[in-house]
Amino acid sequence: MTVNSSNAPGVKSLRHHTQSWASTQATWRFYHNEDVTFPMLSGPMLGLARSGVKESQSRYVLMAHDWCHINFAKHHSKLDKTKMSHALDVGYELQASLLVDANTGAPIAPAGLNLLTSNGIYQCRSQELQPKQSHLDSLFDSIHWQEQLHLDKPLVHVVDREADSAKDLRRLGSVHWLTRTKKGSTFRHEGQFKTAEIISRTISPYLKGVISLRGKEGYLFVGETTVELHRKSEKLASAAPTCRFVMSLVTDDEGKELARWYLLSNVLDVDATEIATWYCHRWNIESWFKLLKSDGHQLEKWQQTTAESILKRLITASVATTLTFKLYSDSSDEANEFKGFLVKLSGRLTKRTKPVTQPSLLAGLWVFLQMCEVLDTYTMDEINAMRQIASSFFAQSV
Numbered sequence: 319m320t321v322n323s324s325n326a327p328g329v330k331s332l333r334h335h336t337q338s339w340a341s342t343q344a345t346w347r348f349y350h351n352e353d354v355t356f357p358m359l360s361g362p363m364l365g366l367a368r369s370g371v372k373e374s375q376s377r378y379v380l381m382a383h384d385w386c387h388i389n390f391a392k393h394h395s396k397l398d399k400t401k402m403s404h405a406l407d408v409g410y411e412l413q414a415s416l417l418v419d420a421n422t423g424a425p426i427a428p429a430g431l432n433l434l435t436s437n438g439i440y441q442c443r444s445q446e447l448q449p450k451q452s453h454l455d456s457l458f459d460s461i462h463w464q465e466q467l468h469l470d471k472p473l474v475h476v477v478d479r480e481a482d483s484a485k486d487l488r489r490l491g492s493v494h495w496l497t498r499t500k501k502g503s504t505f506r507h508e509g510q511f512k513t514a515e516i517i518s519r520t521i522s523p524y525l526k527g528v529i530s531l532r533g534k535e536g537y538l539f540v541g542e543t544t545v546e547l548h549r550k551s552e553k554l555a556s557a558a559p560t561c562r563f564v565m566s567l568v569t570d571d572e573g574k575e576l577a578r579w580y581l582l583s584n585v586l587d588v589d590a591t592e593i594a595t596w597y598c599h600r601w602n603i604e605s606w607f608k609l610l611k612s613d614g615h616q617l618e619k620w621q622q623t624t625a626e627s628i629l630k631r632l633i634t635a636s637v638a639t640t641l642t643f644k645l646y647s648d649s650s651d652e653a654n655e656f657k658g659f660l661v662k663l664s665g666r667l668t669k670r671t672k673p674v675t676q677p678s679l680l681a682g683l684w685v686f687l688q689m690c691e692v693l694d695t696y697t698m699d700e701i702n703a704m705r706q707i708a709s710s711f712f713a714q715s716v
Contacts, residue, residue, distance in 0.1 A: 350627060363640065387402050426643065507563070523541035541565050660679050
């Protein structure tokens with residue numbers, strides 16, 4: 319039997335507190351402490367990112383970027399909420415960057431968090447509230463900051479169709495990037511302006527192998543050509559830079575199309591198959607959002623009343639998810655035994671084909687930490703006495 323954790327008003331008590339309310343008050347004071355700054359809290363997160371990149375065996379490391387709506391429509395105490403897609407979609411918009419291993423697709427660590435409010439943008443790298451910006455302006459500021467982190471391996475910034483803008487991609491200069499374009503977007507190809515869909519018809523894709531897409535296996539077909547980053551509607555004073563146009567198609571065993579992407583990238587020294595695989599790895603950031611929201615930290619139930627406090631807690635939660643990533647990716651016998659133990663503690667149902675999941679590890683870890691606290695706080699005689707008391711209420715041995 320598992321009690322719904324969303325019913326709990328706050329953090330469960332630690333051993334130096336007498337009750338959960340005291341723990342909740344201590345947490346409130348921590349997130350409202352002016353000396354607790356975003357850059358200070360981000361230090362451990364970026365430290366894990368640096369060590370994870372250094373341990374990676376891949377030549378490049380992917381930086382997946384995406385946006386996520388955090389709906390707080392029923393939280394009337396949050397006065398700095400912003401309207402997002404429609405009148406009932408109010409809360410904060412999170413723009414996040416997640417480092418991903420280019421070879422394995424395993425998530426490494428978050429390396430950038432921005433939170434849009436009605437008053438402006440809070441950033442993990444700066445304590446000051448920043449003025450509102452467009453999605454791409456805010457993203458490109460983050461990208462240029464991440465390039466200055468001087469991580470152990472070169473970055474490839476992976477963005478979905480949000481970055482399908484020729485003039486904005488030209489702004490990135492020598493920064494490595496990969497994005498998806500819409501089928502109706504135009505580019506200059508072989509001296510003529512053509513849509514991505516028409517360009518793809520000139521490509522003969524080849525079967526490259528089996529790939530995992532959103533938990534399912536499919537057959538990957540890839541083909542490529544070169545295009546100029548020049549839209550039909552633009553007038554340029556000089557020649558536009560060229561980039562790779564990669565058409566990737568994923569089908570099932572029966573040949574049914576599962577996905578078709580038109581990809582653009584300025585990374586020239588890898589195979590087109592690797593470009594297509596990198597884009598598949600972008601899905602990890604969607605899974606990470608799910609871990610923050612419905613499958614793990616229950617983000618949309620957090621009771622902090624300001625975006626500043628929410629971002630501080632998000633940074634802290636990101637460290638927890640990063641440690642979970644590290645355990646999940648470890649295939650040693652010791653790690654596998656511990657993962658199996660945590661899954662049992664979590665009470666989560668998992669598939670036979672995937673007995674360990676990140677949400678089950680996170681849930682099991684919290685139970686395990688509570689067990690450790692109990693063992694530190696009570697003697698075995700006291701625990702056995704509690705078992706006897708429990709048996710008298712539940713009419714069986716506990």
